[in-house]
Amino acid sequence: MLKYLNMATLLLVGKSFFRLRDYLEEHNYNYVTLLDKQATKAHRSDNTILCDFSSTESMIDTVKAIDKQYHINGVVAIYENYILAAAHIAKNLNLPGLPISAAEACTDKQLMRQLFAKAPEKISPEFKHVRDKNDLIEFANSHDFPLILKPANLAKSLLVTKANNEAELLEHYDHAINQIEDIYKKYAPNRTPKLLVEEFIDGSIHSVDAFIDQFGEVHVLKEVVDYETGQEIGYNDNFHYSRTLPSKLNERDVEAIRHCAVLGCRSLGMLSSPAHVEVILNKDGPRIVEIGARNGGYRERMYDLANGIDIVGNAISVALGNQPNIKAKYNYSCVTLELFPKNNGIFLDISNENELEKLPSVSYYSLKVKPGDFVGKSADGYKACAVIILYNRDSSRFEKDYSYVRNNVHVHT
Numbered sequence: 001m002l003k004y005l006n007m008a009t010l011l012l013v014g015k016s017f018f019r020l021r022d023y024l025e026e027h028n029y030n031y032v033t034l035l036d037k038q039a040t041k042a043h044r045s046d047n048t049i050l051c052d053f054s055s056t057e058s059m060i061d062t063v064k065a066i067d068k069q070y071h072i073n074g075v076v077a078i079y080e081n082y083i084l085a086a087a088h089i090a091k092n093l094n095l096p097g098l099p100i101s102a103a104e105a106c107t108d109k110q111l112m113r114q115l116f117a118k119a120p121e122k123i124s125p126e127f128k129h130v131r132d133k134n135d136l137i138e139f140a141n142s143h144d145f146p147l148i149l150k151p152a153n154l155a156k157s158l159l160v161t162k163a164n165n166e167a168e169l170l171e172h173y174d175h176a177i178n179q180i181e182d183i184y185k186k187y188a189p190n191r192t193p194k195l196l197v198e199e200f201i202d203g204s205i206h207s208v209d210a211f212i213d214q215f216g217e218v219h220v221l222k223e224v225v226d227y228e229t230g231q232e233i234g235y236n237d238n239f240h241y242s243r244t245l246p247s248k249l250n251e252r253d254v255e256a257i258r259h260c261a262v263l264g265c266r267s268l269g270m271l272s273s274p275a276h277v278e279v280i281l282n283k284d285g286p287r288i289v290e291i292g293a294r295n296g297g298y299r300e301r302m303y304d305l306a307n308g309i310d311i312v313g314n315a316i317s318v319a320l321g322n323q324p325n326i327k328a329k330y331n332y333s334c335v336t337l338e339l340f341p342k343n344n345g346i347f348l349d350i351s352n353e354n355e356l357e358k359l360p361s362v363s364y365y366s367l368k369v370k371p372g373d374f375v376g377k378s379a380d381g382y383k384a385c386a387v388i389i390l391y392n393r394d395s396s397r398f399e400k401d402y403s404y405v406r407n408n409v410h411v412h413t
Helices: 018-026 056-070 080-092 100-106 109-116 133-141 166-187 251-268 299-307 311-319 353-358 395-408
Strands: 009-014 030-036 048-051 074-076 127-130 147-151 161-163 195-199 204-212 218-220 225-229 240-245 273-282 285-292 333-339 362-367 386-392
Touching: 009 056, 009 080, 018 030, 018 311, 030 056, 048 056, 056 080, 074 080, 074 311, 080 100, 100 109, 100 251, 109 127, 109 195, 109 251, 109 285, 127 133, 133 147, 133 166, 133 195, 147 166, 161 166, 166 195, 204 251, 204 311, 218 251, 240 299, 251 273, 251 285, 273 311, 299 311, 299 333, 299 362, 299 386, 333 395, 353 362, 353 395, 386 395
Parallel strands: 009 030, 009 074, 030 048
Antiparallel strands: 127 195, 147 161, 147 195, 204 218, 204 225, 204 273, 225 240, 240 333, 273 285, 333 386, 362 386
């Protein structure tokens, strides 16, 4: 049963996570979780309802019955696979939410790139939908190497590869084709596999989060996150090793990224939604890699620790048709690290794990696998073996602990 009858009731679409549920309960929100029938074994509570997301008609029927019982005030989706479903639900309940066309574009990089191409400024790399090797070769013949091959609608750098010549590109294509059905079945069962080839933009990688209100105004955080990739730390893989606050960029580059983020969100027609904007900053300015209609991974922790910004609260606010509050209260050091193995194999351990857990700056550490599990590169469709978040108000202590992790904490296979 719902407990707080005098507060707004939120529908959490697809699934949630414990920090979100804790937040809602601490702030006296009612909520109902609409779980994917295909990905759920059993109910967890009275306000958890199973739903068939493979049929929009069936999904809407289920939601209307929920609304009749609980009176839904806002719709929240925090996972990529359920962004489009949430848009359909918000429209049918006449609630603030992403337009369906925007939700489609936010979950399909081909549609996204097509809309970016119509922006008043160049904000994204050139690309091509790859249906066969002929498409791949045609694009390669008219663009310089290196080139990026990636799925159009997956997250977490899964199956993303960089090719330095035509032979590598064709090899990566064959590898992706052999893996793609299984990867989609595991991580995106309701999506159709699709590959893109695109220009490689040489530059540093960054992201910034934003919130778009129901009138289309894009509220972009001033706090840009700096990334470091697996390639940059000596791995033959394209995962994001580190995400760091505060940014080391100068004010001009930060403002260029924020301006680019506004253009990108407007190009997609986003409304009443969070946005996670990933960009590459090169000599010609920022270029958008992708925009997700959600906040970035780990951002609710990072922005809270480093800046005192309430990411979850802002996502709820725009879902209810209210204005976000993105002003930072302070500016401390924080980094999120995802650990992958250098080579695919049987997971043994995390080196110096005991010492890691004693570091003063460790705010969060989660081991995602266990000894004996087969683990691998993100380019081969695997996810991180471990996640570490470091934070400290003492910048010298933070740097010392961060240096220890970089030099001593690795995945052993």
